[in-house]
Structures are given as structure tokens and as C-alpha cells.
Amino acid sequence: MTSLTPVAPSGIWWRLRASAAIARLAGRSMLFYRTSLAISVIVLLVQIYALSMVWTSVYADRGAVPGSGGVGDISIEMQLAYVSLSVVQFWALNGWSAYSLQQRVREGRIGTDLARPLGLLWQVVMGRVGTIAACLPFAAAVLVLATTVGNVSPPAGLGAAAGYLVALLLATIISIQLVVLVDMTSFWTLEVTGIYLSFSLVSRLLSGSLVPLWFMPEWLRVLAGLLPFQATTFTPVAIYLGTLTGTAVWRALGISAVWVIILGVALRLSWNRVLNRVVVQGG
């Protein structure tokens, strides 16, 4: 017997399948821009090379420089490996995506999107997941090639590798949460370019993707420590390289986990408010 009226599908399996489909589509739309992705690989390599030269120059003939924040001496090899890993990781997690809320609001597609059986917030989150997944092979390629222009080292040990994977997972979640939070401002104002660019400065600086926290001035390091951005780049890379060890790792992972919860709640609360503001463009 077939039903004539469409019934909203439900069930956990259906949700998983729908989510995976959205992520796959977002990933594929990234690959549509594969020339840009390939160019990104070159630009990232040049960026790693330039930053490596800057650090080599300021280290001069010193083999190691003391870092602040109780991390001990930072060797030049470690600093260069930090550069390669943080540049690539920041790029992969914060890449521009064709799947943004801004575009949907602007083009009025938001109406149809809201009518879909899977919640819009979830659609956007899965879109980010797909975008990041599409960047991963390119990020891996950059890391392999970076061995020629910079420095890449294996994880400091088995514990560091395990800690890194957990930190990376939390970093991915936090990055997605932050990007979606910023993306949501498009419900209040259509021109979000300025907000995006300001966000990009703050997140690049405070995540440690430009300079690791151990070389920041004291006040900036304290400020960065109080905000979620450092969990997206600095924490995983510092664990990977073994500059954070023992209890410091657990502490850093704990802080990241707390941020996941705080941002998750913030996202939910602002989402509920946002839905009352939706204006569908066009007709």
C-alpha cells in the first residue's frame, strides 16, 4: 500500500544518510573549483617558504629560543614544523565554501532550505564538514611538498599522536561552530564581507596561525588563551610537536572540550532568535 501524501521522513538512519549526502554535495562543489584549490596549494607552499625564511632570519645562528608560557626552548626545527602544520591546518579548517548561509539568504534560497525536513543549522554544519573534507587531500599534498620548502616532522610520540587526533577533532568542531556563528550575521545584515574580513584577522592572529602563542607578547598570549581561537590551531599543533606534554595536554584538551559546549549552546540560542528574523528575498 502506498501513501499518497508525502510524509516527512524520520529516523536516525535517514538523518545520517541525508547529512552525508549534503556533505558530499558541498565537497563536490569545492572540487568544481579545483583550479583554485591547486593554486591554493602553490600559494600555501610560498607562504610556508616565506614564513620559514622569516623565522630562520630572526633565529639567526641560535639553535633554539626560549618560548613563553612554560613551553621551554623552541628549536628552529620545531618552529619551522609549527609553521608548516599551522598554515596548512588553518587553511583546511577555515577555507571559503560555496555552501554559506550568506549566499542562501542573499539569493532567497533560504526559504526552500528552511522547508527541508533536515534542520537548516544541521545542513549548514554538514556543508562545512564536506568543504573541509574536500580540502584534506590538498592539505596532505601541501604537507608532503612542504618537506622541500620548510620543515615537517613526525609527531613527538605515540601519546602526542593520539592527543593530536583528539585535539584536531575538537579543533574542527570549534572552527565549524565559529564560522557558522559568523555566517549567521547574514540574517541581520546582507553585507557581511566586512564582518568576515575582521573575523579573519582576529581568528588568524589569535588562533596562533600567524605566530605561535609561545612567541606572543604576554598580554596577547593571555588574551588568546581566554578565547576559543587558539583551540583551532595552536593546541593541536603544539600537542603534535610535543611542546605541550603531560598534564598540559589534558588541560588544553579540557579547555577545547569546554569551548565546544559553550559555542554549541551559543549557536543554538542565536539560531532560535535568528529564525524569527528570516526575510526571504525574491518571490
Add this chain to the structure above:
Amino acid sequence: MITRIRRQARMYRVLMGAAMRAQGQYRANLIIELIGAIAYQGAGFAFVWVVVDRFGQIGGWGLAELALLYGLRLGAHGVFTSLFAQLMGPISDVVREGEFDRYLTRPVNPLLQLVTRRFNLTVVGDLVGGAALVVAGASQIDVAWTAPAVAYLILAVVGGAFIEAAMHLTASALSFRMITTQAISSAIDQLLSTLGGYPQKIFPIGFQLGLTFVFPLAFMAYFPATVLLGRTDELAVPGWLAVLSPAVGVILLLAAYGFWRGQIRHYASTGN
């Protein structure tokens, strides 16, 4: 010849004025866009500033000198985007969608119609940011800011803008043969901002020569800055070549225009 140039200059003013007025309709967003534009370019200098705060210098250059260098590049970029922002990619759309057909039928130079197509007010952010850094840096440095020095500084900024324009014009000219040149333009833009902020002596000599003769970034800010700071000794090339930077800008832009004129002949309109 002169009357022709004067006529084109008048057309430029009329068309650019229209584009500016069009942009002026969205005044509310302007402030936030400006802040965003400054913040975006600020990230690169934030890096320089944090490194110098810790290590005292980059390649022997102090913060004030680095500010001057960064400001020169940002200012040049600001001048470039004020005049030629449309060269950074939109040409591909213009060609693909057949908009270029219209340009060819009008009695105004097609390139002029392209660059006055739209005006983006955020360039004011680059100009203000660049000027602020130059002034902040210049006031902290022990250099006599005589009239010739200031004139050279202004020429250097314009020359830098011309070099950036020459690079993007060359890329744009390829869009008569390629489907899209957007990726090339964005690569040029990103490479300039990635490499432009540091004294190039920190790079190995081969790379420095590449940035001089292959991808002529060195002429855009680094060479003029060494001239103004009396630091031409550190260069891999003779000092007089660095002094000539503004002229190099003019030559490269003329060469790129020649290339553009040559490539226009390959324009084959658009299909349906």
C-alpha cells in the same frame, strides 16, 4: 594623439564618477566594509609586529622601517585597486557573458570601459591603512623628509600600483584565450600580499633575483624603501636599478598594455 588621450581621460572621469555614485548607494555598509578591509590587510602587519616585538628586527629592519615598507606596498595596492580593481578577475565574466561585445562597439577604449565597470569603496581602507603605516614609520626614522624624498615616495607608490596593474593586465589579456583567469589573478594577489611585507634580503639570492626579474615584486615597495632608507647596499642588484623602480612600473604597464592589445585580436565573442 594628445586630443585622443584627453578625450579618453575625460571619458574615464565620467565613467568612474558614475561607478562611484553607484557604489555610494550602499553607504550603510561602507564603514563596516572599511574596517574589514583594514583588518584583512592588517593581519600581515600584525605578524610583522609580533615577531619584531619578540626578536627586535626582521632582516636587520626595525619596526618603523618595516612599517614604511609595508605601508608602501599597501598604499600601492590601494592605488592599484582604486584604478584597476576590475582587472582582478571580472574580465573572465565580461568575456564569457558577451559583455565585451558591447565594449567593442562603443567609441571608448575597451580597457577603459572595463576598469570603470564598477568601483569598490573598500579600497579607501587600503589607502588609509597604507598612508597611516607610511606616516607612522616615516616619522620614527632618521631620514630627512625633503621635498624630493617625499616626491620619490609618491612616485614609488604609483609605480608599485602600475606594476601590480601590469601583472593583472597580463593575466586579464589571457582571458581572450582561456575560459577563466580568475585563479591566476587571485594567485597574483595572494603572492603579493604573502611576500610583499618583508625585506627580501632574508631570502636566498636566487629567490631574490626571481622576485626582481621574473615576478617583479621587488620594485613595488622593497627597492624604493631601500632607496629612501639608504639601504641599497643590502640589495642583490645595483642601487641605480632600485632607484629606477617608478620608471620600471611605467615600462611594465606599457608592455602589458601592448600584450593586451595583441591578445584582443583573439577575442571570439561568446557562444550561445
